[in-house]
Amino acid sequence: MNILVIGCDQVGAALVRDLERIGHDISLIEKDSEQLKRLDSFDDYSFGGTALVGDPTDPDVLKQGGVENCDAVAAVSEDDSVNLMAAQIAKSIFQREKVICRVSDPHLQVLYHKAYGLETICPTILTEQAVFRALSK
Template sequence: MKVIIMGCGRVGAQMAALLDQEGHSVTALDTDAYSFRRLPPDFKGEALLGDGLDEDVLRRAGIEEADAFVAVTQEDNRNVMAAQIAQKIFNVKKVVCRIYDPMRRDLYSVLGLEAISPTIVLAEMLKEKLES
């Protein structure tokens, strides 16, 4: 599977490493070259400096052949915009984005985006721990 991950922070780098170890073709995309330090030394994928909202950058990342696109930057709006570009313009089959704001997550789901809110996930996990 060819996967493009926009955002090479802790989550993006960890996901890139996991997918790379499983033999997937991974491109980590970030606007800050320093972020790539989080990738493991044995990372076989590509680290591409650029803005995931820029269609030319996405083409250089190979989005036209991508099976999946993941947007995990620190900014909800950037994640949603990039996810929509991947889904609507480049017809990527599987698109997932991280949305911190729980209220926005529901709105984006209505738009057809698969959005995960770590805020909701963590709150639910903590609640379960309190109840057990």
């Protein structure tokens, strides 16, 4: 599968590594070129995809990043508003069906899903649930 990942913080870099290791073709867009250094921090891994430094909320940058030819988009930067904008553009303008949007604020997760039809992942909720399960054992 050809996947466009937006954001290269710890989550994005690990996602890129894991997706590449199982055979997916990855394109990456990151606003901050310094963040791309995270891809070099893994042992026994060398990024084989395409990385682009630019604003992922700019449709032209998304085009350069390969949004028109990707099978899925994962907007996983640390910035909820960047993720929402990039995900909306990928879904509405470029008609990508599989768009995942990372949302740190649990209240916004519901809004993004209901109002914009985006598949959302909320690390805040996932962490709370994992801690609750661990404490409940």
